[in-house]
Structures are given as C-alpha cells and as structure tokens.
Amino acid sequence: MEFKQEPCSIKDEETEQQIDLTEVEEKHHPFQKPQQNTQKMEFEEEPCSIKDEETEQQIDLMEQSEVEKKKHKLQKPRQNTKRRAAECSCICAQCGKSFAHNSSLKKHMRIHTGEKPFICHQCGKSFTWEGSLTKHLQFHSGKRPFGCDQCDKTFILAEQLKRHMKFHAGVKPYVCSVCGKCFSLLDHLRQHERIHSGVKPHACFDCGKSFTSSGDLKTHQRIHTGEKPYKCSYCGQRFAQSGDMKAHERSHTGEKPYKCSHCGKSFSRLGTLKDHERVHTGEKPHKCSHCGKSFSRLGTLKDHERVHTGEKPYKCSHCGQSFSLSGTLKDHERVHTGEKPHQCSSCGKSFRRLSHLRTHEKKYCPKLKVLSREHPTRAAVLEML
Template sequence: MSVKRHAFVTEENSISCSQTEQTTVQKTETGSKFTCQQCGRSFAAKGNLKVHMRVHTGERPYSCAQCGTSFTRKGSLNAHMRTHPGESPYICKLCEKSFSRKESLKAHMRRHAGVKPFTCVQCGNNFTRKESLKYHMRIHTREKRFKCRQCGTSFSDKNHLKDHVMTHAGETPFMCDHCGKTCSNKANLEIHRRIHTGEKPFTCPQCGKSFTAKGNLQTHIRIHTGEKPYTCARCEKSFTYQRDLKRHDSDPFNCALCNKNFLLPTHLRIHLRRHAYARPYFCSLCGKSFRWLGSLKWHQKVCICAKTLLPEF
C-alpha cells in the first residue's frame, strides 16, 4: 500500500495497515484537517501532526552532536546549534557578546545606546524591540491568543502555551540535580537552580536589590518608575502588579474614601465605620458607645456600671 493512499484515509480513528504496519492518522472530510486522537488538536498538513505527536510520545529525534540535547524539530536543533561557540557570527563590538541573527545584534546594540524607539501609546513605556512592545500591549488588552485545546486555558505567550501542553503529556525533561524537580524548559530550570545556588544575577540599578529572574526585576522596577500597566475595566483604577488587579476584581465593593476593596458589602459597611467614627452600639446601663457589637458584649460582662447599677439578690 502506498504512502499516498495512507494519507487519504478518512475514518474517525487511526487505522493500521496489516501489510506495512504503518499507522495512519485521521484526515477529516470537513476542512481536510489531520486531527490528533489524543488531544483533539487539528492540523492542515500531515507532517505538522506528525511533529505534534512527539509532544505525547516524548520522541526527540534531533540531537545536538556537541552537548546531546534533543529536540522534536530540526529547526529547533538548528537554532540551538548557533548557541555553541563558532555558530554566532554577529558580535557586539562593545561587549563582545555574539548572536546567531543580525536582528538580535541590532536590538542588543540599542540597549547600549539607550535607544528605545517603540513606544506604548497607552502608558508611554518604551522598548528596544518591536516584538517586546507587541508582547507588552497584551497587558493592556488582556489578550490571550494561545489557547490549550485540552483544558481551555489561555495564554498571552506562545511559549507559555507550549510549556503548559507538555504538562498534559507528562513531558518535563529538564530535571534539577539538587532536588529532582522537573521543569518544562531549560530556562525555567536555570531559574529554579538559583534557589539552591543563591545566585541573583539581575540587580536593580536604583536600589541595588537583586533577583533570580529578569522578569522579577522588570516588575520590581515599576516601583521606581510608577508604571501601573494593569487597569480595571470597571473603574479604570490602575495597578503596578497583576496580582493586585486580580485581587481588586475579586473584591468588587470599593470604599470611595480610601479605595480599599472588599469581597462582601457587609465588610464594606463595617469598614466605613472606621472613617465615620460611628459607634452604633450603646451600653443601656452607662450609655457608653462602641464601634463593634463584640466590644459592647465584652463591656457588658466586665463593666463596673453593671455591678453598681444592677440590684443585688
């Protein structure tokens, strides 16, 4: 049976040829897509499905001859090979750092020059690379274009989705030799290892505080710049950190006096008494007022007036 014939099987499940033992993959008649039987993801070309299946099988047929690192795609191996000495022909004349692509060198040179030609129209933040600006804009739009077909979780970054998909397949090939923790990619493993080594290579130029990851430093710098890129769509209040916006969204009852948020309206009403200095709870014996019902009850138990005013039996 020819390979061409295998490519046009249209049954719902994968079919194995009894003569060649070659397993075919589904090609649906609607849309002519090749669908993965494990996660339901579809592809326009059979070759793309074949590469995708390596996520589930763990197959990494392309290995680096220098360090042994394996990859699912030949293109990934080619990009990796440029990281080895002699494969990065574009060299910065200021710091001698080398790059595999000319565009990467140009972006790097802008950092030396302090040139940031790409400006965010919403918050005024500047970037050395156009791709960095595009990535930044997703903070304002909350755009999460990359969706996991298995569980529906969405991501703003394609690489984050790839790492997430690996967790479904149980593929975490990068293991920490200190504690055995596994990571979905080499970069995450390097960041994790700094917990054990204590290395914090990213230092804030303004206050000297150091961080294990570059992203943590970038987030920290907002304290100094005053940048608040996370804006509430409901009240337009801005936040420095995404976690603060999430907390704000989850606590929808806002105090207009101090902007503090609360999960329940009763919590907000109790809080407002602090501003008004209201004391709605009165002792019927001595007339003393209290902000809290619990304080009044405690007062009534120990109040001297209760002992002096109540008749003894």
C-alpha cells in the first residue's frame, strides 16, 4: 500500500504522540472474538497542523517506559490453575503467556513482532491495535472536547487533560537522586536522569549521532531529510521545529514576552533570554565532554563538539558539499545564488559575508576614508564595529 507524502497537519503533536503512548490491547472478553477492521475508511477532513514538539519528546519517553513495563511483565512466569490450564490452550512461544483463543494470541504476538496492521488512510500512520487507530482519527476531526477549567487549553483525549492538570496542581513527587530536581511526571524524571547517566538510546541511522529522547532524534533527522513541517501563517516560510516557527512569527507581531530581570531587555525567545542572562551571571553550564571547555550556550557547545567529532551535518543542496555550521552553509550557498545581503551604508557595495563587510568598512571603503579625515570621531566609532 502506498501513500502520498503530504504534510500531516496534526494540530497538536502532544496529542499525536499521546496516542502512541496509550496504545494498548483492546479489552475484549476472554471468550469473545474481537471484530476485525474490514471497512476501508475515507476522510474528507484535511489533516490538522502540528504545534507542540516539546511534548512529543515527553510522550515518546512515556511510550518507551510502558513498553518496558509490558515486556518485564511478560517475563514473569504465570502460575495457572488446572482449570485455567485446560481453558488456555494457546500459548505464546516467546514469553509463555496463555490465551483461551487463537485470535487473542495473534493480537498478543504484535507486542513481539512489532506488527501494526491498522493504518490511517488519511496520513498513512499505522497502529498495533484498532482502538489506537480509532483514537488517532479524532486528530483529523479537529474536535477537542476536553477543556481545562483553569486555563483556555483544550485536548483531544481525557488522558491528556489529566496529565495537564498535574502542572496546575504544582505537585512534583518525582525527585532526581543525583541533583534533587523535582518533576511532576515520572517520564520527565527519566529523561532528566539521562543527563547524569549519559545514556543516549536513540541513534540516527544517517550519521550515527545519538540522543536521549526520540523527539530529539526526529528533530535532528530533519537536517538530513530537509523536512520543514511548520509554516509561518504570515509569510509562508517553513521551519523544521515548531519553536523556531513561533519565534519567527513574533518578528511579524513584534511580541517580546521574555524580559531580563537584570537589565530589563526583552526577547522573543525564552532560550535567548536565558543565554542573555548568563552575560550577567557569568554562568557557563555547557561543558565539552572531549576537552572540558565550558560554554554559556548549548548551541555553541554543539558547534564546538564538531571540531572533535568531525561531523558535518549541513549539506549544500546545489553541490553536495557539507559543513559543520549552518551559518557556514548559508554563506556558501550564496556562491550559487549570487545573493549579497550585507551592504555598506556609506558606498552601497554589497557582500556575501558580514565579515567581508566589516573588513571593507574598516580598510577599503573610499567614502569612509574621506569621512575619517573630515570627522575623525565618527570614523573611530565605525572602527569599533
């Protein structure tokens, strides 16, 4: 079966990944044969757009923990009574679990084989159980019937609302044994603990790089695929991450909701504010595991680590040349496009790179040389740029 690669516009990636987490066996009666999904489903609704990538990473962690619990449970031997042994004639060859009907055994085997026979005919996503597909179809309907009574946020599933309410309650019962940080959800704690343990179970098949969460891996893989599922509603520009799109849209609205408590400067991104505040505090929390050098920004650390690993994830779409920094790739691509966005304000000459413009302004601009003779103070200021 083939599917057209159309962008799945799921409204809330948090809800999309919650389906994967809550995917469990349909609870039929032990002696009741489950109904098969024989009807082909057709939909007229357009897929909704993805919005929340941060929660996807949390949901993936929850899904992984649930699978581990299920497998651990299957490893425990079951002590059946004589009556149950007579009833349960179908036994799983991999874990020894018994079932009264062969159909129940076949459904159970999907845990071991990874089979996902139930497919959404709108976006192509597949599921292990029919009940999970039924829940998934609610995303395409666009209905969000479960609303929070403390804020205006709405959800598709009741499980999501219950999970959300924990944040309002402020209860954080899960404590990190290493640093003491508290979390409201066990999955958040487990993801955090990987920072201390260094465990990165999710590896990229293209370059081999590993990540602590499946959400981080999916985001990284867009570097290789070029996928940009998030579209700006103002100008149509596309982004690989929802956070980048939201921050970009603030360039249209002028919104800067994040304010520095030290100097009052405002920012459109929370991450930019945190990086800025380290100018005041001098904090450098991001340490290179290869040489021990510390950095105030995580992005700077990642760029630095490529010096040690030799990784060059940014590939030119014109000639195939690879680069370790996205900025270097952008400068290189202008060789192909001829774009020169950096213009001298004095003589109007344009350059591909900002560094070239700065060099021009300091040493070669003829108008600035005249300016330096007539207005030495202003020229000195330009030299400091």
